Amino acid sequence: MKVVQTKKLKKTYHFGDTEVTALREVCLDIEEEEFIAVWGPSGSGKSTLCNLVGLLDTPTSGEVLIRETSAKDLNDAQRSDLRNSSIGFVFQNFNLIPVLTALENVMLPLQVTGVPVVEARERAQKLLQEVDLGDRMGHRPVKMSGGQQQRVAIARALVTNPLLVLADEPTANLDTKNANLIIDLMRRINRDCGAAFLFSTHDDRLLDRVDRRVHLQDGVIIEDDRRG
Numbered sequence: 342m343k344v345v346q347t348k349k350l351k352k353t354y355h356f357g358d359t360e361v362t363a364l365r366e367v368c369l370d371i372e373e374e375e376f377i378a379v380w381g382p383s384g385s386g387k388s389t390l391c392n393l394v395g396l397l398d399t400p401t402s403g404e405v406l407i408r409e410t411s412a413k414d415l416n417d418a419q420r421s422d423l424r425n426s427s428i429g430f431v432f433q434n435f436n437l438i439p440v441l442t443a444l445e446n447v448m449l450p451l452q453v454t455g456v457p458v459v460e461a462r463e464r465a466q467k468l469l470q471e472v473d474l475g476d477r478m479g480h481r482p483v484k485m486s487g488g489q490q491q492r493v494a495i496a497r498a499l500v501t502n503p504l505l506v507l508a509d510e511p512t513a514n515l516d517t518k519n520a521n522l523i524i525d526l527m528r529r530i531n532r533d534c535g536a537a538f539l540f541s542t543h544d545d546r547l548l549d550r551v552d553r554r555v556h557l558q559d560g561v562i563i564e565d566d567r568r569g
């Protein structure tokens with residue numbers, strides 16, 4: 342079964358009497374366990390695509406299906422449920438909560454859905470070990486490097502067992518070495534746990550490690566390249 346399908350996804354933003362079409366009828370299927378890079382220059386529509394696929398925003402026309410359920414037919418509460426149960430997010434600015442420790446940050450998505458603390462802690466600890474931060478669990482984000490913070494964010498994205506992890510420019514605030522480490526880490530987790538990954542980047546040097554590259558330009562997929 343496909344994890345995600347987008348059908349003629351279009352997004353137009355309005356401000357005043359100006360109109361910008363950020364995505365033009367984009368059709369993209371994501372298969373189970375795929376590892377995909379969406380790449381293109383700034384302004385090509387990467388964040389718009391991530392926000393629509395992640396059900397954080399609604400399209401102007403077209404639709405997003407998650408496991409064959411169209412988000413179009415859902416009300417807000419149902420859409421949030423579908424999002425929370427299927428998708429994990431990683432952001433460019435890490436978006437960790439500064440007053441919480443690494444462990445507490447990773448536990449949070451489970452706690453808001455009512456998972457008992459003991460179970461949430463166990464699962465969060467396991468994931469922090471998986472991203473090689475077993476010795477940093479009690480640290481607050483401010484005491485960690487950018488690369489470490491992004492690893493915490495990856496653990497947090499995975500803690501609910503999502504079908505798909507969406508990472509919008511996860512390496513944009515990292516140096517080349519840490520950027521490569523983050524891509525390799527996501528790749529390893531993708532192989533180990535089977536969640537599909539879609540990350541966006543404007544840096545084509547990161548594409549070597551990726552099976553499928555979707556090249557976005559001016560809101561259009563100009564190339565969708567799968568390697569055998």
Ligand SMILES: Nc1ncnc2c1ncn2[C@@H]1O[C@H](COP(=O)(O)OP(=O)(O)O)[C@@H](O)[C@H]1O
Binds near residue numbers: 382384386390
């Ligand atoms: N909230 C918004 N309001 C108006 N225009 C926007 C908004 N978000 C994005 N855009 C415009 O849509 C286009 C695509 O933006 P975006 O999806 O952020 O691209 P990328 O992530 O590849 O840089 C750009 O021209 C951008 O200026």
Ligand SMILES: [Mg+2]
Binds near residue numbers: 387389509510
């Ligand atoms: Mg962007």
